[in-house]
Amino acid sequence: MKKNMIRWMLVAMLTANMVACGGKTAKCDFCGQEKVCETKQVLGENINICKDCMKSLSTGK
Numbered sequence: 001m002k003k004n005m006i007r008w009m010l011v012a013m014l015t016a017n018m019v020a021c022g023g024k025t026a027k028c029d030f031c032g033q034e035k036v037c038e039t040k041q042v043l044g045e046n047i048n049i050c051k052d053c054m055k056s057l058s059t060g061k
Helices: 002-022 051-059
Strands: 025-027 034-042 045-050
Touching: 034 051, 045 051
Parallel strands: none
Antiparallel strands: 025 034, 034 045
16 A cells, blocks of 8 residues: 555656646747747857757758
8 A cells, every 4th residue: 555655656746747847938049939948058058949949950041
């Protein structure tokens, strides 16, 4: 019974962590729009970049 309770608590904690990481928005440092961004470290500085801007940078357009 005790092991089962511990398992359920771990599952709940892991689920809460995954949900918390998924939908946070930030202001993209490239386009200036509020979007779901990824934080990257460039030359020692953290920048926020959205998927659209990352795609544009990687394709060169």
